[in-house]
Amino acid sequence: MVAKGSADSSSALRKRLDSIFSHSYTLAVADPFAAILILYIFRSSLDLIAGGIWLALIVALSIARVRLFKVYKRVAKRTSTLMKFHTWFIAFCILQGALYGMGWVYLLQLNDPIVSAIVALGIIAISAFCAVGYAADWRAIIAFVTPVILPGLIGLVWLGANINYALALMVLLYSIVMIKTTRPVNRSIHEAYNLNEQLQQQIAIREEAEAKLLALSRQDGLTQLANRRYFDECLDIEMRRAKRDASSVSLVIIDVDSFKTYNDHYGHLQGDECLVKVAHVLANHTRRAGELAARFGGEEFALILPNMSAAEAHRRIESINNTLRELAIEHRASLVADTSIVTISSGVTDMLAADDSLSFIRRADKALYAAKSAGRNRAIRV
Numbered sequence: 149m150v151a152k153g154s155a156d157s158s159s160a161l162r163k164r165l166d167s168i169f170s171h172s173y174t175l176a177v178a179d180p181f182a183a184i185l186i187l188y189i190f191r192s193s194l195d196l197i198a199g200g201i202w203l204a205l206i207v208a209l210s211i212a213r214v215r216l217f218k219v220y221k222r223v224a225k226r227t228s229t230l231m232k233f234h235t236w237f238i239a240f241c242i243l244q245g246a247l248y249g250m251g252w253v254y255l256l257q258l259n260d261p262i263v264s265a266i267v268a269l270g271i272i273a274i275s276a277f278c279a280v281g282y283a284a285d286w287r288a289i290i291a292f293v294t295p296v297i298l299p300g301l302i303g304l305v306w307l308g309a310n311i312n313y314a315l316a317l318m319v320l321l322y323s324i325v326m327i328k329t330t331r332p333v334n335r336s337i338h339e340a341y342n343l344n345e346q347l348q349q350q351i352a353i354r355e356e357a358e359a360k361l362l363a364l365s366r367q368d369g370l371t372q373l374a375n376r377r378y379f380d381e382c383l384d385i386e387m388r389r390a391k392r393d394a395s396s397v398s399l400v401i402i403d404v405d406s407f408k409t410y411n412d413h414y415g416h417l418q419g420d421e422c423l424v425k426v427a428h429v430l431a432n433h434t435r436r437a438g439e440l441a442a443r444f445g446g447e448e449f450a451l452i453l454p455n456m457s458a459a460e461a462h463r464r465i466e467s468i469n470n471t472l473r474e475l476a477i478e479h480r481a482s483l484v485a486d487t488s489i490v491t492i493s494s495g496v497t498d499m500l501a502a503d504d505s506l507s508f509i510r511r512a513d514k515a516l517y518a519a520k521s522a523g524r525n526r527a528i529r530v
């Protein structure tokens with residue numbers, strides 16, 4: 149729940165401003181229209197110069213508010229300026245309300261019961277429009293209706309006479325009822341905006357958490373490469389894509405040579421470190437879109453290389469071997485002839501039209517077995 153009176157989040161404030169500003173164009177027409185109507189009704193008893201100045205001020209204020217709205221629309225993305233716009237809007241509300249208030253005072257001077265009745269109805273009508281239009285912003289309602297209601301109310305009482313007292317009482321009762329009914333509506337809107345914002349935040353947090361979980365569920369914990377499950381998914385996708393586009397996809401299965409003796413010689417923990425280093429090299433060599441390096445299981449890795457023939461994949465694995473040679477991870481217990489660094493054996497193949505993932509992997513595995521049988525530290529392509 150949103151605590152009563154809690155500060156708005158920037159998004160809730162923006163929604164509130166959007167709502168109150170959304171009437172700018174309508175009011176730019178309605179306000180001068182209402183002013184012209186009032187002037188027309190009282191044309192015979194009004195000082196036309198004073199009336200003209202009053203109308204000019206109402207029109208100027210309407211234009212200024214539309215301009216403020218345009219500026220707001222342009223820069224509203226900047227959260228830092230939102231409060232400033234709200235303050236400006238409230239200032240406009242006060243000015244606009246004061247203009248109406250001045251109008252009532254002027255009209256009430258005519259001391260005519262019909263004028264008093266029209267003023268009272270005018271106060272009620274304009275306040276009602278404001279209560280609906282600015283329902284999202286309590287301060288805007290108060291800023292506008294206070295200068296609209298108070299001068300008229302005081303003016304009616306000041307005039308004396310029962311009819312004016314009755315009208316003043318009617319305006320007063322209306323104001324109390326309006327304030328009492330508008331406030332809960334405003335609170336509900338306020339809470340709805342804040343709840344909506346909280347909901348959006350929760351959704352964003354949840355989506356982020358889900359994305360993280362998904363990434364984790366696809367990752368091998370030790371090497372940070374794709375795990376076997378994700379490898380299987382990707383292989384399926386790439387094989388289907390290659391069949392659909394009549395393009396090629398190559399598969400490489402890699403096994404770290406003599407890894408049992410590595411573990412025996414250096415210990416399991418260093419064995420883990422060695423696997424991480426090899427994985428890092430593989431990841432650095434599979435950076436193009438769609439390429440994937442995965443931990444296939446134990447000390448075995450696999451590469452999916454889309455849009456690549458077996459010959460090109462073979463060249464890729466040669467460059468991986470070169471990098472490993474440059475890296476020269478010590479392996480004094482290697483069973484590979486004439487070497488004391490970590491080496492890999494690889495089986496390389498590309499997809500045949502009749503392949504399913506099982507036959508594709510089996511062929512790559514066979515090529516790897518051939519590489520092992522041929523003395524390790526090599527790649528064999530079939």
Ligand SMILES: Nc1nc2c(ncn2[C@@H]2O[C@H](COP(=O)(O)OP(=O)(O)OP(=O)(O)O)[C@@H](O)[C@H]2O)c(=O)[nH]1
Pocket residue numbers: 370403404405406407408409411415416417418419420423445446447520524
């Ligand atoms: N440190 C470490 N060792 C692992 C991990 N997974 C598998 N191994 C070890 O990798 C070794 C694989 O041994 P083998 O299958 O005999 O293969 P190899 O010694 O590499 O011999 P060749 O493949 O013929 O060169 C086993 O000793 C496993 O315990 C791991 O996550 N961390």
